[in-house]
Amino acid sequence: MSKTLLQTDFPGLKLLARGKVRDIYDLGNSLLLVTSDRISAFDVIMNEPIPDKGFVLTQISAFWFRSMEDIVKNHIISTDVADFPKECRPYSELLAGRSMLVRKAKPLAAECIVRGYISGSGWKDYKSRGSICGIKIPEGMKESDRLPEPIFTPSTKAELGTHDENISFDEMAKLCGRDMAEQARDYTIRIYSRAREIADTKGIIIADTKFEFGIYDGELIIIDECLTPDSSRFWPKDSYKPGGPQPSFDKQFLRDYLETLDWGKTAPPPPLPDEIVQKTADKYREALFRLTGINVRNQ
Numbered sequence: 001m002s003k004t005l006l007q008t009d010f011p012g013l014k015l016l017a018r019g020k021v022r023d024i025y026d027l028g029n030s031l032l033l034v035t036s037d038r039i040s041a042f043d044v045i046m047n048e049p050i051p052d053k054g055f056v057l058t059q060i061s062a063f064w065f066r067s068m069e070d071i072v073k074n075h076i077i078s079t080d081v082a083d084f085p086k087e088c089r090p091y092s093e094l095l096a097g098r099s100m101l102v103r104k105a106k107p108l109a110a111e112c113i114v115r116g117y118i119s120g121s122g123w124k125d126y127k128s129r130g131s132i133c134g135i136k137i138p139e140g141m142k143e144s145d146r147l148p149e150p151i152f153t154p155s156t157k158a159e160l161g162t163h164d165e166n167i168s169f170d171e172m173a174k175l176c177g178r179d180m181a182e183q184a185r186d187y188t189i190r191i192y193s194r195a196r197e198i199a200d201t202k203g204i205i206i207a208d209t210k211f212e213f214g215i216y217d218g219e220l221i222i223i224d225e226c227l228t229p230d231s232s233r234f235w236p237k238d239s240y241k242p243g244g245p246q247p248s249f250d251k252q253f254l255r256d257y258l259e260t261l262d263w264g265k266t267a268p269p270p271p272l273p274d275e276i277v278q279k280t281a282d283k284y285r286e287a288l289f290r291l292t293g294i295n296v297r298n299q
Contacts, residue, residue: 005094030077032100035054037051042258074221108213113155114153114188114209118147119208120208172184184220207233210231233248
C-alpha cells in the first residue's frame with residue numbers, strides 16, 4: 001500500500017462530483033465512489049495526502065455497513081473491482097480497496113449527527129448554554145463525559161468550503177418531511193448504539209459520529225460512509241479519562257496541530273510537516289486494525 005492518491009482522472013468515466021475526500025463517477029444506473037487520500041480540516045482540504053487513508057476509510061465503512069444490514073439497508077452494490085462495469089477495468093489497480101459501486105439514492109437534505117459523549121462543539125455549547133444544540137444536558141458534566149443517553153443533533157449540509165450549521169429536529173422535519181426525519185433519527189441512534197458496543201470490545205470509544213441517508217426505491221437507506229475516523233471521534237478506551245480532550249484515532253490530531261498555527265482556517269491551507277502526515281496516517285491505520293484486524297502494512 002502507501003501509494004497515495006490525491007485526485008482521480010478517469011477518461012471514459014463521467015465525473016459527477018469531487019468532494020472533500022471522494023470522487024464520484026456516474027455509471028448510469030449506479031455510482032462509483034472513489035475514496036482519495038485527501039484530508040480536510042475546518043472544511044479546508046489540505047495539500048498533502050495521508051498515505052493509505054482512502055483504503056482505510058473504504059474498508060472501515062464496508063465493515064460497518066455489513067454490521068448494520070439488519071437495522072438499515074445501505075447503498076453498496078459491491079466493493080470488489082471484479083464486479084464493477086467493464087469501463088472501470090482500465091483503472092482497476094487504482095480502484096482496488098478504495099472504491100465502492102453503489103446505488104443511486106436521493107440524499108436527505110440534512111446530516112444526521114449522534115453524540116454519546118460531550119466533546120468538540122458540543123462541549124463549547126454546553127459550557128456556554130448548559131445544553132447541546134438546544135437539548136438540555138445535566139449540570140456538572142466534564143469535558144469528554146459520557147452522556148446519559150445518545151442525543152441526535154442534525155445539521156445542514158454545507159457546500160464545499162463552507163460550514164455545516166446545527167439545526168433542530170423540527171427544522172430537519174421541515175427540510176426532509178417528518179416521517180423521513182423520524183426514521184433517520186431512529187436509525188442513527190440504533191446504528192450508533194450497536195457500533196458503540198462493538199467498538200468497546202475492540203478498545204475504541206466512539207464519542208460521536210455522523211451519517212448520511214438517502215431515498216432509494218421509496219425506502220430510506222444509509223449512504224456515503226459509515227463510522228469512519230473522518231466522520232467520527234474514536235478514542236482509545238485504555239487511556240480514557242474525562243475532564244479534558246482525549247487522544248484519538250481520527251483527524252482530531254491534525255486539527256490540534258493546526259490550532260497551534262497562526263492560520264485563519266480558510267484556504268489556502270498551511271503546509272503539513274511530514275511528521276504530522278505520518279502520525280495522522282498511523283492513527284487511521286490503527287483504527288482499521290483494531291476494528292477489522294486488517295493490517296495495512298501487510299496489504
